[in-house]
Amino acid sequence: MESPPKYKFTLILFITISLSLGLVSFTLCVVSEIKRNKKEDLRWNGKLCHLPSSPAFGLGIASLVSLVLAQSIGNSILFKNYCSGGKRNARYKIPVVARILLLISWLGFAIAVILLIVATSMSRRQPYGEGWLNGECYLVKGGAYAGSALLILVTVGSLIGSALLTMKTNQADQGHKIHAQRG
Known part of the structure; x- marks a missing residue:
């Protein structure tokens, strides 16, 4: 017997929404890489520096x-299906490969978030005498947003892979249990 249609629809809807948001995030990172401040935008008066706000700030957020x-x-x-009511759902299993993909997803997510936070905060306006850190102006290095974009693809891809593997494994387990009961 297959998974209930409501479960399949919900899983497919969540996968679609997650994939769409991941692609939006990826696209915004690519645009941020293009719109980030360049060396020509830096103003220097001999002692102090000034860097105007970049469109990459809003795009990064x-x-x-x-x-x-x-x-x-x-x-x-x-997690909703795996941990229902505070205890594990016996009929819902996450295979080892899906767990590894889930771990990769969380690691990629953590690194991408750190990169995005740092690059985005550097894209704010850095007035004379204040700068980004200790009164000094900093430019976002080329490739910071592009690296985040690649990590976003890895994160979303492994998350969706984990969900699909889990869905297929549970369908196969349910089909196997039915055949075992008949014979």
Whole structure:
């Protein structure tokens, strides 16, 4: 017997939403990489520096929010079914490969969030005498947002892979249990 249609629909809906938010976050990171401040934007008066706000600041925040939502939504369906009512659901199993993909997803998520937070905070306005850190101006290195974008793809891809493997494994287990009961 297959999974209930409601479960399949919910899982597919969550996967679609998570994938969409991940792609939005990826796109925003790519645009942030293009729109980040360049060396030509830096103003120097001999002692102090000034760096205007970059469009990458708002794009980075939007990318960060999209990534957090994608990760939250993607994981919620797995954990909701696995840990129902505070104890493990006996008929819902997460295979080893899916667990590894889930771990990769969380590691990629953590590194991408750190990169995005640092790069986005550097993209804020850095006035004369204040700068980003200790009164000094800092530019976002080329590739910081692009690296985040690649990590976002890894994060969302492994999260969706984990969900799909879990769905297929549980369908196979349910089919196997039915055949075992008949014979």
